[in-house]
Amino acid sequence: MMTTCVPDATAEANAWMHAFMAAHAGRALWPGEQAEDEELLAIWANSVHLHSTPN
Secondary structure (H helix, E strand, O other), rough: OOOOOOOOHHHHHHHHHHHHHHOOOOOOOHHHHHHHHHHHHHHHHHHHHHOOOOO
């Protein structure tokens, strides 16, 4: 198995998102939950963007 190097902030944001979605699996998100999901996604995307390297 190959190990991927992921910055701590990205890995942490990814773990938050996985835990959030696992806790809400099987049903649609309520409006407040949708806002929280969007906030977590923005945090994750920002951490990925900050740690990406140009090609």
